[in-house]
Amino acid sequence: MPRMTAARAAVEILKREGVTHAFGVPGAAINPFYKALQAGGGIEHTLARHVEGASHMAEGYTRTAPGNIGVCIGTSGPAGTDMITGLYSAIGDSVPILCITGQAPTSVIHKEDFQAVDIASIAAPVTKAATTVLEAGQVPGVFQQAFHLMRSGRPGPVLIDLPIDVQLTEIDFDPETYEPLPVHKPAATRAQIEKAIGFLLESERPLIVAGGGIINADASELLVEFAEITGTPVIPTLMGWGTIPDDHELNAGMVGLQTSHRYGNANFLESDFVLGIGNRWANRHTGYKLDVYTKGRKFVHVDIEPTQIGKIFAPDYGIASDAKAALELFVEVAKELEAAGRLPDRRAWVDATNERKATLQRRTHFDNVPLKPQRVYEEMNRAFGPETRYVTTIGLSQIAGAQMLHVYRPRHWINCGQAGPLGWTIPAALGVAKADPEASVVALSGDYDFQFMLEELAVGAQHRIPYVHVLVNNSYLGLIRQAQAGLDINFQVNLEFENINSPEIGVYGVDHVKVVEGLGCKAIRVTEPDQLLPAFEEAKKLAAEYRVPVVVEAILERVTNIAMSKTADISDVTEFEEIATEPGHAPTAIRPLKV
Numbered sequence: 001m002p003r004m005t006a007a008r009a010a011v012e013i014l015k016r017e018g019v020t021h022a023f024g025v026p027g028a029a030i031n032p033f034y035k036a037l038q039a040g041g042g043i044e045h046t047l048a049r050h051v052e053g054a055s056h057m058a059e060g061y062t063r064t065a066p067g068n069i070g071v072c073i074g075t076s077g078p079a080g081t082d083m084i085t086g087l088y089s090a091i092g093d094s095v096p097i098l099c100i101t102g103q104a105p106t107s108v109i110h111k112e113d114f115q116a117v118d119i120a121s122i123a124a125p126v127t128k129a130a131t132t133v134l135e136a137g138q139v140p141g142v143f144q145q146a147f148h149l150m151r152s153g154r155p156g157p158v159l160i161d162l163p164i165d166v167q168l169t170e171i172d173f174d175p176e177t178y179e180p181l182p183v184h185k186p187a188a189t190r191a192q193i194e195k196a197i198g199f200l201l202e203s204e205r206p207l208i209v210a211g212g213g214i215i216n217a218d219a220s221e222l223l224v225e226f227a228e229i230t231g232t233p234v235i236p237t238l239m240g241w242g243t244i245p246d247d248h249e250l251n252a253g254m255v256g257l258q259t260s261h262r263y264g265n266a267n268f269l270e271s272d273f274v275l276g277i278g279n280r281w282a283n284r285h286t287g288y289k290l291d292v293y294t295k296g297r298k299f300v301h302v303d304i305e306p307t308q309i310g311k312i313f314a315p316d317y318g319i320a321s322d323a324k325a326a327l328e329l330f331v332e333v334a335k336e337l338e339a340a341g342r343l344p345d346r347r348a349w350v351d352a353t354n355e356r357k358a359t360l361q362r363r364t365h366f367d368n369v370p371l372k373p374q375r376v377y378e379e380m381n382r383a384f385g386p387e388t389r390y391v392t393t394i395g396l397s398q399i400a401g402a403q404m405l406h407v408y409r410p411r412h413w414i415n416c417g418q419a420g421p422l423g424w425t426i427p428a429a430l431g432v433a434k435a436d437p438e439a440s441v442v443a444l445s446g447d448y449d450f451q452f453m454l455e456e457l458a459v460g461a462q463h464r465i466p467y468v469h470v471l472v473n474n475s476y477l478g479l480i481r482q483a484q485a486g487l488d489i490n491f492q493v494n495l496e497f498e499n500i501n502s503p504e505i506g507v508y509g510v511d512h513v514k515v516v517e518g519l520g521c522k523a524i525r526v527t528e529p530d531q532l533l534p535a536f537e538e539a540k541k542l543a544a545e546y547r548v549p550v551v552v553e554a555i556l557e558r559v560t561n562i563a564m565s566k567t568a569d570i571s572d573v574t575e576f577e578e579i580a581t582e583p584g585h586a587p588t589a590i591r592p593l594k595v
Contacts, residue, residue, distance in 0.1 A: 006139040007036035007167040012175035023057040024073030030102025032167035051079040053427035055086020060431025066218040076103040077115030090157040092418030096150035103163040132161040136169035148181035154305040188321035193329040203273030212239030213278020222327035231346030245408040259402035262360035278323040281312035288568035358594035361580040377404035381588035383536035391429040394420030396478035397446040423452025441467035461520030466543035474556040
């Protein structure tokens with residue numbers, strides 16, 4: 001039997017579980033693992049500037065392609081605690097990442113040793129499993145179980161904490177005979193699918209709510225096939241955006257309090273039956289007035305996690321199933337019903353949803369200086385095509401982007417949905433670009449999100465990871481300011497100041513161009529609407545030429561209120577800005593405005 005350190009055994013297991021990239025920051029307590037990583041070869045490592053950044057890079061890497069599992073590495077103390085935000089983000093969005101931490105020696109963990117912390121207990125609420133391995137012989141089994149857990153059922157993150165003496169201990173381990181454990185995913189039965197389709201057949205105005213579980217299951221093509229066979233319009237959730245192309249006639253728009261389309265909410269409120277697949281009825285989608293969301297319609301809910309069914313509200317029927325397994329049966333049964341002539345004609349309902357899509361639009365074309373953010377997204381639609389992978393997290397920038405940008409493919413809107421931590425976007429975009437080096441990656445941030453972890457741009461410069469970052473700058477915590485309006489305050493949300501080193505930018509404070517250039521990247525500042533499209537085109541060229549991140553900063557008007565509900569009610573969304581009333585108001589809308 002071959003003998004090797006437990007750390008080396010862990011590295012060999014990573015490779016046999018399909019890991020090819022890792023993100024992290026070395027430290028004394030994790031250095032034996034790094035030695036094994038170097039000696040074992042086969043895993044490329046990207047050195048982060050902040051360990052939270054490494055965890056978000058791992059998230060971006062996982063979210064980019066089916067089967068990917070991002071790995072982040074650091075010490076147990078400040079590194080492990082820094083990565084908690086990434087673990088929380090990952091478990092909230094059902095994203096499998098593996099966090100590996102280096103711990104103090106087993107003999108002194110309980111003695112308040114330097115940087116010793118019970119990271120497994122800290123991480124337990126935000127992981128599927130968190131373990132401090134005290135016996136070196138357990139390392140192979142713990143890593144094998146970690147990958148089994150990450151892939152089985154509802155996907156999610158795992159943390160493994162390795163004391164330094166455990167890493168260094170030699171064990172018997174044969175990598176050549178190692179095999180991953182079988183993955184368990186619940187699957188719907190034929191009888192369950194037939195019952196669910198019975199609700200669909202009885203309805204007159206059905207909708208499918210397509211969640212992120214469909215993307216996790218790599219089942220978007222099946223979703224579209226089922227929708228087309230049955231003539232059922234689809235409402236993608238924010239995490240399911242891209243499951244059906246925005247320009248597909250059965251895409252009925254997104255629903256919610258903030259990241260929604262006018263026509264999406266209107267279409268939903270006209271429905272009488274909703275089939276939810278791989279979604280969790282998140283409150284930004286449903287609103288807090290569940291009676292508005294549920295009144296007058298029946299629900300069937302399909303989700304991989306049995307305890308998710310009935311958590312927000314009780315559906316009329318629930319099925320615990322992986323989205324792909326369920327959709328395979330949905331397609332099979334639908335084809336049989338079609339062949340038997342038993343599917344109702346939904347043309348009038350589909351036409352009605354598209355009529356709303358053509359008439360209920362928001363205005364994007366403004367010539368204002370400083371810029372209105374709507375114009376930025378209009379020009380992004382012109383500059384970046386269907387192959388673009390958008391990456392963003394939270395804020396008015398994300399909300400407006402979701403209202404006005406277009407997504408055509410799964411995993412091309414890579415968004416931190418539940419946690420929404422500021423600073424997520426830059427490292428996540430680096431992880432996405434690392435996972436798909438040939439992709440057109442475009443990140444979107446407000447100025448505060450951008451400033452939280454902007455040091456990670458240096459990672460892109462050092463490791464030659466190109467992407468384009470659109471930075472909309474109003475020198476304000478815009479979403480928090482808008483939320484404070486209901487309390488009649490405007491408190492501690494202003495970021496403006498006169499920068500003594502950059503008086504030309506006025507009260508916008510931080511000179512992002514200088515900072516970005518100082519970190520080894522390229523930057524373009526835009527102040528006029530007609531400069532936006534040329535700047536985006538130039539950014540793409542600079543990214544390709546220099547192989548570094550390129551930031552396009554758009555200087556916005558200080559205050560723009562983006563459409564959202566002030567009453568947490570999807571039937572009561574306030575349109576603060578002008579709506580589109582003529583085709584020139586929304587020239588890049590999916591459908592030409594019908595007036």
